[in-house]
Amino acid sequence: MTIRPDPTFHATPKLAMEAPPERYAYVLMLSPNFSRPDCLGVVDVDSSSSSYGKIVHTVVMPNKGDEFHHFGWNACSSALSPMSGHAFLERRYLIIPGLRSSRIYVIDTKPDPTQAKIHKIIEPEEVFHKTGYSRPHTVHCGPEGIYVSTLGGGGPDGTDSPPGIFIMDCETFDVLGRWEIDRGPQDKHYDFWWNLPRDYMVTSEWGLPPQFENGLVPDDLLGNRYGHRLHFWDLRARRNVQTIDLGANHQMALEVRPAHDPIKEYGFVGVVVDTTNLEGSIWTWWREGGTFRCEKTAVIAPEPADKDQLPPLLQPFAAVPPLVTDIDLSLDDRFLYVSCWGTGEMRQYDVSDPRAPKLAGSTHIGGIVRRTPHPNGNTFAGGPQMIEISRDGKRVYWTNSLYSTWDDQFFPEGVPGAMVKADVGTDGGVTLDKKFWVEFPDGYRSHQIRLEGGDCSTDSFCYPSV
Amino acid sequence: MGHVQWSTADLWLAVVASGLYHGVNPGMGWPLAVSAGLMGRGRWDLALALASLAAGHLAAMLVILLPFALMTALVEWGRVIRIGVGVGVMAYGAYRLVNRRHPRALARIRPTQLALWSFAIAIAHGAGLMLLPIYLGLCSAGEVDAAHQGLASLMGRNFATAVQVSLLHVVSMVTAGGLIAFLVHGWLGPSFISRSWFNLDLVWALSLMLVGAAGLVTAL
Numbered sequence: 192m193t194i195r196p197d198p199t200f201h202a203t204p205k206l207a208m209e210a211p212p213e214r215y216a217y218v219l220m221l222s223p224n225f226s227r228p229d230c231l232g233v234v235d236v237d238s239s240s241s242s243y244g245k246i247v248h249t250v251v252m253p254n255k256g257d258e259f260h261h262f263g264w265n266a267c268s269s270a271l272s273p274m275s276g277h278a279f280l281e282r283r284y285l286i287i288p289g290l291r292s293s294r295i296y297v298i299d300t301k302p303d304p305t306q307a308k309i310h311k312i313i314e315p316e317e318v319f320h321k322t323g324y325s326r327p328h329t330v331h332c333g334p335e336g337i338y339v340s341t342l343g344g345g346g347p348d349g350t351d352s353p354p355g356i357f358i359m360d361c362e363t364f365d366v367l368g369r370w371e372i373d374r375g376p377q378d379k380h381y382d383f384w385w386n387l388p389r390d391y392m393v394t395s396e397w398g399l400p401p402q403f404e405n406g407l408v409p410d411d412l413l414g415n416r417y418g419h420r421l422h423f424w425d426l427r428a429r430r431n432v433q434t435i436d437l438g439a440n441h442q443m444a445l446e447v448r449p450a451h452d453p454i455k456e457y458g459f460v461g462v463v464v465d466t467t468n469l470e471g472s473i474w475t476w477w478r479e480g481g482t483f484r485c486e487k488t489a490v491i492a493p494e495p496a497d498k499d500q501l502p503p504l505l506q507p508f509a510a511v512p513p514l515v516t517d518i519d520l521s522l523d524d525r526f527l528y529v530s531c532w533g534t535g536e537m538r539q540y541d542v543s544d545p546r547a548p549k550l551a552g553s554t555h556i557g558g559i560v561r562r563t564p565h566p567n568g569n570t571f572a573g574g575p576q577m578i579e580i581s582r583d584g585k586r587v588y589w590t591n592s593l594y595s596t597w598d599d600q601f602f603p604e605g606v607p608g609a610m611v612k613a614d615v616g617t618d619g620g621v622t623l624d625k626k627f628w629v630e631f632p633d634g635y636r637s638h639q640i641r642l643e644g645g646d647c648s649t650d651s652f653c654y655p656s657v
Numbered sequence: 658m659g660h661v662q663w664s665t666a667d668l669w670l671a672v673v674a675s676g677l678y679h680g681v682n683p684g685m686g687w688p689l690a691v692s693a694g695l696m697g698r699g700r701w702d703l704a705l706a707l708a709s710l711a712a713g714h715l716a717a718m719l720v721i722l723l724p725f726a727l728m729t730a731l732v733e734w735g736r737v738i739r740i741g742v743g744v745g746v747m748a749y750g751a752y753r754l755v756n757r758r759h760p761r762a763l764a765r766i767r768p769t770q771l772a773l774w775s776f777a778i779a780i781a782h783g784a785g786l787m788l789l790p791i792y793l794g795l796c797s798a799g800e801v802d803a804a805h806q807g808l809a810s811l812m813g814r815n816f817a818t819a820v821q822v823s824l825l826h827v828v829s830m831v832t833a834g835g836l837i838a839f840l841v842h843g844w845l846g847p848s849f850i851s852r853s854w855f856n857l858d859l860v861w862a863l864s865l866m867l868v869g870a871a872g873l874v875t876a877l
Binding site for chain 2: 193195206273278279335362367428653
């Protein structure tokens with residue numbers, strides 16, 4: 192508890208953009224064969240520093256097999272919501288769920304990122320017992336504390352009951368219980384985000400644990416049994432108010448990115464693959480007269496390829512699907528970045544007109560067949576995956592691993608951890624920074640990135656950018 | 658005892674001062690009025706939000722004060738009630754000092770339910786309680802001629818005082834909070850919100866204890 196609000200809390204996205212640039216990035220490092228504990232890596236991202244682009248500190252967890260995936264801050268600019276009464280929290284703790292173990296680590300990043308350490312560990316039994324959920328995934332700080340989405344429900348394989356969201360106390364980190372009161376038809380989960388003053392939440396769907404833990408299940412994919420719906424909720428009443436089905440062929444609606452400016456009532460969601468033509472797609476959702484609507488606003492075509500260049504999973508199709516596995520929206524709501532993990536491309540769309548995204552920039556790196564090396568000559572295995580944009584929108588960071596068992600199916604030669612950075616032109620365009628290449632220890636893969644002081648996929652704001 | 662007495666004018670001044678204090682405190686809602694103005698149609702929505710906040714705050718004051726308007730008509734119990742209230746407000750202040758957490762139920766109120774939020778927050782923070790010793794002081798100022806009045810007229814008089822205290826308090830609260838909200842909305846900009854926001858939780862708890870103690874001392 193502080194006397195003044197944390198200086199990294201900003202009333203509006205515009206004020207956050209004007210804040211000092213990040214000096215450190217936090218990166219999740221996972222041991223894909225579970226032979227070693229997962230870690231949190233602290234990367235120096237200050238270009239004037241002698242250790243620029245290097246891991247300067249590592250927090251090693253005491254357990255193996257957690258499989259780190261997504262994580263988040265205990266508090267962000269949403270704490271400035273006058274209705275929640277949390278304005279005096281600090282952005283200090285990183286909440287890191289183990290997707291496979293259901294264990295949650297609370298990491299203290301103060302007094303300095305290079306001294307980050309474990310503050311608390313919440314064992315899986317507590318999560319199971321208090322929530323009935325398993326496989327914790329996305330973390331957001333919000334009105335009632337820390338919200339954590341889960342991909343699994345009860346039972347050993349997480350299918351005895353539907354997954355959902357649970358709440359943690361933002362000071363003690365105690366698990367408080369389930370968030371949903373009426374989930375309506377929602378039975379799968381992936382990402383969630385919200386518009387705080389407008390009081391709604393949006394959630395998406397990947398698949399249930401048996402559909403992802405041991406790898407992509409081709410029968411389920413071709414049978415259109417992965418998630419393909421968006422759910423809209425009354426945030427305070429905790430009720431599902433509307434569900435939109437994108438169509439069964441639009442398999443895996445993953446990252447949900449609402450406009451940061453809360454006056455704007457729209458957002459985006461990425462669909463991994465269309466099973467009719469292997470396209471990836473971007474969808475725009477918006478609210479009109481109290482009703483949510485959603486339409487496909489951009490498509491990314493697959494690239495034809497020789498069968499012998501393809502992993503067994505893709506050989507029958509003789510093509511590489513783009514596999515849109517992450518999207519991220521800059522704080523000024525202007526550029527949407529799209530990871531094409533399969534084809535090895537980072538796309539930048541100008542979404543000033545949210546229902547008509549225009550391709551503004553692109554860079555190739557990695558990819559199943561292209562295998563484009565980094566400009567410094569290094570091999571970038573995998574493809575662009577988790578994206579994080581600096582608050583000022585001038586730098587974009589990304590890693591290359593999706594999920595241990597899926598990496599192995601699409602990139603059988605392995606996906607050694609990589610993290611790269613691109614610079615953004617004033618009117619768009621992305622150029623890879625030749626000097627920025629993070630070396631990860633052997634055997635580790637890299638996943639989500641968080642930035643010191645906040646970033647574009649965690650913070651939510653309560654006042655519009657006037 | 659009883660020589661520690663505030664004058665009636667002091668007590669009315671205290672009603673106004675506590676109103677200004679509540680209005681300036683961001684925890685009582687002026688940042689919400691700014692948000693309403695920025696998210697909606699400007700000053701009109703800001704003023705509407707202020708009105709909702711005022712209505713909720715007024716209701717919270719009345720809910721606390723009106724039952725005491727009934728009780729204080731029992732003149733012979735007046736001192737006991739004032740002592741009890743003084744101790745009670747101090748105890749609530751001490752509780753807020755130890756437990757500075759905000760009830761999660763408050764976070765469940767929708768942004769559209771500003772009046773309800775304002776009511777709940779004023780009750781939870783003890784804003785109504787804070788006014789109680791001052792109000793009881795005002796009632797007791799009339800005790801001397803109580804013998805000449807019937808119970809009903811005394812009750813009526815105390816009801817009227819409760820309403821006047823609540824209204825005056827809310828008017829000064831909305832004036833202070835509204836002024837800040839209009840300044841932030843029109844000139845200072847949203848950056849003022851994080852720059853001006855001080856954690857008053859500690860000060861608030863101490864204020865409750867101070868007001869409770871003052872009420873207790875004047876009752877003895």
